[in-house]
Amino acid sequence: MKEYVLVVDDEQSLRQVLELFFKKEGFEVDTASSLDEAEAAIAANAYDLVLTDLRMKHPDDGLKVLRAAVQKNPWTQVIVLTAYATVETAKEAIRYGAYDYLTKPFDNANLRKLVRAALARKEDDAGRRKALRESVRGTSAYEGIVGRSEAILGVFELIDRVAPTDANVMILGESGTGKELVAAALHARSPRKEFPFVPINCAAIPENLIESELFGHVRGAFTGAVQTKKGLFETAHRGTLFLDEVGELPQPMQSKLLRSLQERTFRRVGGNEDISIDIRIVCASKRDLQREMVEGRFRDDLYFRLNVIQVIVPPLRDRREDIPALAAHFAEKFAGKHGKPIVRIDGEAMRALLAYDFPGNVRELENLLERATIMETKNVISVGSLPPNVTKIVGSDSVPPDEYQESFPREGVFLDTEMDRVEKIHLLKALEKTGGNRTEAAKLLNISLRSLRYRLQKHGID
Ligand SMILES: Nc1ncnc2c1ncn2[C@@H]1O[C@H](COP(=O)(O)OP(=O)(O)OP(=O)(O)O)[C@@H](O)[C@H]1O
Ligand SMILES: [Mg+2]
Incomplete structure (x- = not known):
């Protein structure tokens, strides 16, 4: 070629x-x-x-x-x-x-x-990529990130490509998709790996404390500052600073951050000495930062400085192939933690997991398996210990899934009628889930609004 x-x-x-x-x-x-x-x-x-x-x-x-x-x-x-x-x-x-x-x-x-x-x-690179794929297949994880879908392999490839550079990276993705793990992997695979990886959640720190948290303060800088204190910038020197939920940084802090990134120096609160730093910034947000920028809530110059390379972590529902490996990983982890002899997840439970949408992504799957591991009395996780909102999707329509699949094709089946039936269930469920919001329902089904309208009409659903 x-x-x-x-x-x-x-x-x-x-x-x-x-x-x-x-x-x-x-x-x-x-x-x-x-x-x-x-x-x-x-x-x-x-x-x-x-x-x-x-x-x-x-x-x-x-x-x-x-x-x-x-x-x-x-x-x-x-x-x-x-x-x-x-x-x-x-x-x-x-x-x-x-x-x-x-x-x-x-x-x-x-x-x-x-x-x-x-x-x-x-x-x-093609050779390395093949090796990467194989290494991920062989073991189960890449820097602790479990998964082998094309989508997640793409993320691994991007990490490998940008980790050695000093480029600032912005990680975007829904809540619970694993953004922090990606940030840690970027650090672990970079030349800075011997130095600290310092995460800070910008949303969790009160506005008036962020500056001293990041830059530190000198003694007497404000009431309560009884001692000079190092900030996270200094702690992260020569390493990586992970600014989680960077979209939550208040405007004045955005300006200060930008200035110290441009000048590679900063001042402690109350101090008058410029301290040089060498840090790589990785940041994350579950907000659409581009929109925040366009709407004036996020400084555009800071956005462009942070967003040199963008890594998008796809939601779990877009990479369902990862569910079995992740589920097995968490089952093992929590069995160990809670001293349970769990050995596997049974077929029906796995099918329920595979069919569920996971609005809370991997974190939700993780929590769900911790709960199941604790609840389960036998050494197999079954649907009985999954929460009802997960199992109701599979169990929703008449025939139980096991027999349902094994009896394919059922005698006297009319494939077209059968497909219509399945389509109708999906349409109704999608509308139910979105409270009748058609735009959202179309999104959920990955079809256009037009196509949704057409199908609703076909089935006579109002
Ligand atoms: N691919 C994965 N393999 C193993 N564990 C994962 C994976 N993805 C996420 N997790 C686990 O799921 C949980 C959520 O991940 P993480 O905190 O990285 O998500 P996040 O994208 O930063 O979410 P938020 O936006 O809510 O902060 C963590 O406990 C993490 O260890
Ligand atoms: Mg996070």
Whole structure:
């Protein structure tokens, strides 16, 4: 298969030169002349290589192309083109995951060498990726993160790709999806791993204490400050600071945080000495921070500084394949903790878990299994010890699941009628769950509102 490259440059002549070069080298080539075009192309295709000019309309458009490419597929290699004057930024690009940079003007021989080397790394990466998959299959966890769905493997790949860089990372995902575990894995796989990983939950600290918590204070800075105290910034020196629920930071604190990230120094509350720090920031939020930013509650300059690479942890209902491994993991963990001889989860209980939506994601599954482990008197977890809101979904329609499956196909079945019946159950359940809200119901079923309306009409549901 031909290798696929995207050339991004706002200068038409250079674009043409590069296009010709790659065609001669036997590549399939796309070109883009702006950040917008590049983003659209990256969203639509799977490139092996992206070659982008750094300075286009804006000085850091190339960095944005890089980010989009790594975001889309952490295994795409990116080479940045730059004029001599911006070598500093090009170096920054490497920190953010570019393979290398090339200064303009360049000759074809150099470009060829660089392209080959970048693609060789991609090969290496492909080997590592296979190894990664196998290692995850063999054991059960990646830095304590259990799962083997495509979705979670994608998260592991992204972690591997960005952990070695110093880029700030923003982790987004619903509550209980494992954002904190991802943050810890990023640290554990980074060169900073010998230094502290310091988590702070911005939502849990009263507004008036956040500054001293982060930056520390000097003696006498305020009533009660009887001693000079180090803040978490200092504790995290040379390590990683994990700002959980960063969207909850009050505005004045956002400004102070931004300033110390820009200047790599901070002051203790009440102090007048600038203290230098070297920390990597990983942050997380279950809010849509982009929206917070657009609506003016989150500073945009801080957003862009924190959001160099974004890791999205998918909700559990979008990766149900992970449920069996997670359930087994938690059953074992809690059996140990509570001294129970639990050996397995029976088929019916597992089916109930697989069919449940887990609005509280992995945390909910974890709590549910702790409860089940405690409740269970035998050494097998059965539906009886799962909460009713989980089991009612499976048990809802007549035939019990076991016999139901074993009797497939039932004698005299009309598949179309059967499918209609199943569809109707889903529609009714979705409406029940969402209190009749059609938009939400469509979302729950992963269909469009239009399609939902059509189906409701078909079944005569009002
Ligand atoms: N893939 C996983 N493997 C093992 N345990 C997991 C996994 N994902 C989450 N957990 C466990 O689920 C619980 C919730 O995870 P975590 O605290 O990382 O979620 P979170 O995304 O930070 O949630 P919140 O937004 O509510 O803070 C933790 O006890 C964590 O250990
Ligand atoms: Mg958390």
